[in-house]
Amino acid sequence: AAAAADAPERVFPELDALSARVRRQNQLIGESMEELRARQDEFQSLIAGMSEGFVLADADGRVTSWNNAAMVMLGAEAGGVLGLETLCGDETWRKLARSALAGRQDSGLLEIAGRCCRVTMVPNVRAGRLAGVGALLIDVTEHERREAMRREFSSNVSHELKTPLTTIRGNAELMLNGLVAPGDEERFLRTVYEEAGRLLALIDDILRLSRLDEGGMEKERGSVELYAVCEEVADRLRPAAEKAGVTLTLSGEPAVVDGVRVLLFEMIYNLADNAVKYNRPGGSVSVSLHKSPEGVLVTVADTGIGIPPEHLDRIFERFYRVDKSRSRALGGTGLGLSIVKHAAALHGAEVSLDSRPGVGTSVRVCFPPESGAATDGRAGEVQA
Numbered sequence: 001a002a003a004a005a006d007a008p009e010r011v012f013p014e015l016d017a018l019s020a021r022v023r024r025q026n027q028l029i030g031e032s033m034e035e036l037r038a039r040q041d042e043f044q045s046l047i048a049g050m051s052e053g054f055v056l057a058d059a060d061g062r063v064t065s066w067n068n069a070a071m072v073m074l075g076a077e078a079g080g081v082l083g084l085e086t087l088c089g090d091e092t093w094r095k096l097a098r099s100a101l102a103g104r105q106d107s108g109l110l111e112i113a114g115r116c117c118r119v120t121m122v123p124n125v126r127a128g129r130l131a132g133v134g135a136l137l138i139d140v141t142e143h144e145r146r147e148a149m150r151r152e153f154s155s156n157v158s159h160e161l162k163t164p165l166t167t168i169r170g171n172a173e174l175m176l177n178g179l180v181a182p183g184d185e186e187r188f189l190r191t192v193y194e195e196a197g198r199l200l201a202l203i204d205d206i207l208r209l210s211r212l213d214e215g216g217m218e219k220e221r222g223s224v225e226l227y228a229v230c231e232e233v234a235d236r237l238r239p240a241a242e243k244a245g246v247t248l249t250l251s252g253e254p255a256v257v258d259g260v261r262v263l264l265f266e267m268i269y270n271l272a273d274n275a276v277k278y279n280r281p282g283g284s285v286s287v288s289l290h291k292s293p294e295g296v297l298v299t300v301a302d303t304g305i306g307i308p309p310e311h312l313d314r315i316f317e318r319f320y321r322v323d324k325s326r327s328r329a330l331g332g333t334g335l336g337l338s339i340v341k342h343a344a345a346l347h348g349a350e351v352s353l354d355s356r357p358g359v360g361t362s363v364r365v366c367f368p369p370e371s372g373a374a375t376d377g378r379a380g381e382v383q384a
């Protein structure tokens with residue numbers, strides 16, 4: 001009763017305090033709303049800028065947020081975004097969505113319109129109850145393609161290594177068992193020797209390719225004078241050319257490019273080596289080097305057997321050969337042109353090939369002008 005009697009006098013001060021608190025609360029709520037909105041904006045611009053696809057849904061499977069990357073990967077229409085499960089017709093997607101809405105996290109690969117993406121669907125469980133589902137999509141097309149290529153390359157390598165080894169072992173076995181007629185030993189030993197050489201050439205080329213694949217050759221970059229490289233190639237190939245009855249000529253002018261010398265040698269050597277190998281007695285090979293506004297141009301032209309048009313698309317592939325037995329008989333590995341292509345890409349150079357069966361083949365490698373123009377040792381700055 002005493003308190004009630006006192007009350008009227010304290011009504012106003014108490015109300016003041018209360019209304020001050022209400023005002024403060026209102027202000028806090030306003031600030032929180034502001035912050036929430038800012039966070040929401042931040043989240044939206046973050047997911048909009050992501051190259052990964054992102055989709056959020058509530059516990060009932062209604063899509064609440066998404067970004068454009070997800071729509072593109074799923075081949076979905078942004079206007080029709082409603083349900084998580086129906087967002088995409090792909091069965092894997094639907095299964096993942098159903099699992100996540102049942103509280104299970106899972107991931108899988110989707111293949112849509114020739115592209116491949118990995119989807120991870122994560123249920124968001126709060127206090128033991130499903131609050132929503134998030135899906136993350138990553139385009140792995142390139143990764144999958146590389147993996148497939150690697151698998152194919154490994155199986156090709158094993159096969160290519162096995163062939164000479166089988167011959168070596170077979171010959172050695174015949175000799176060990178005394179099954180080689182006297183006088184024939186040399187022929188058998190020669191085969192062993194040649195097949196071992198082929199094996200070494202193959203391993204060298206495989207190692208070269210894997211070094212190229214790994215990258216990391218940038219530190220060997222510098223200014224390289226290509227005419228001297230061409231001369232070295234010609235000197236190295238002259239004995240083989242003479243043996244094959246092929247004339248080898250070199251023409252042009254000194255030209256400096258920015259690059260890795262061993263690779264430039266390798267490229268020109270492989271091209272000139274092919275030009276000699278796939279030639280005919282009395283034929284010729286010309287290597288020439290020119291500077292032009294388009295850059296430094298190396299041309300290796302031959303009057304050899306040429307390449308039938310239906311093979312032109314594929315000869316730069318690893319282990320692809322028009323005539324396998326001819327290539328093998330000439331000591332080819334089937335990797336020469338793929339090394340050329342790879343090394344050219346590393347130098348920003350373009351390779352083009354013209355060929356007519358029975359007439360000859362001409363391969364042009366064009367190095368970009370900025371590297372060709374650099375003759376003062378600053379070339380490393382251009383592309384490093």
Ligand code: ADP
Nearest residue numbers: 274275278321322327332333334335336337361
């Ligand atoms: P290889 O070690 O078999 O020579 P490459 O990758 O260097 O492997 O070449 C692939 C194939 O392209 C060769 O097997 C050959 O059939 C064809 N080829 C390459 N260069 C020439 C050329 N100058 N003339 C005719 N055919 C060629």
